[in-house]
Amino acid sequence: MLLKTKESLIRRMYLVDVAKGLAITIKNFFFAPKITIQYPEERRKYSDRFRGQHYIKATNGVENCTACMLCPTVCPAECIHIVAGERPDKEKYPVQFEIDILRCCFCGMCEEACPKDAIKLSTIYEMSTESRDVYDRSFLMEQRGNK
Template identity: 45%
Template sequence: MFKAIAKGLSITFKHMLPGHSTTVQYPSVKLQVSDRFRGLHRLVPTQDREKCVACYLCPTVCPAKCITVESAENDKGEKYPKVYKIDLLRCIFCGYCVEACPVEALEMTGAYELANFKRDDFEFTKERLLK
């Protein structure tokens, strides 16, 4: 019993030493996220338009049903999303939409500061996702 208590206290004292803390002074020091972190969504642009072909795979595979896509056709007959919205209040950041995209038009960034003051700011339109 004494051995277990001593082991627990040694771990506690080790974490009290400088250089072993896990606390980050958040506003001034940003966290480093991994490459596989699933943060805010982003539509990948090309030279003249977005890369999305409005195939409806992302809203189909989304378990939270937070993606809305309405398609249209341009002069060449190519489909593009006339409306593309993601409701972040419903999104669970699972990444299924990114995996399902056949043309890799959607990606997840490392942005994790998503706080807003109004509910409307959590609805990301195509224009906001292209930034």
């Protein structure tokens, strides 16, 4: 009778459950694999297919883009703005090429649609900003070196 009372007292105080929980906590604390990345000292390795910051690809220093307007047409966020122009070495090129990055959803459709392999999404993911960011032509051209 006394033994039963003792047992039920231990149960009622949840001692067994507390001990079980503590054992799990200790096990995870000391033996679980480390999954926290110590950013920025450590960087996560992303797949090459990761869609990050845009850039405009160039061949021999000349942008591949021919201002065909396919990418602004397919862009679901309507965040690409291009003004086309002409110059002696190129029948059509983007005088202005802007991407409102705050609206972009990184779907990659611009890259898919481009017939000239000109607009690309790099694996760069550090794009935090304190203001509304619009990537302009010169910025997008510079970024190709980062790929």
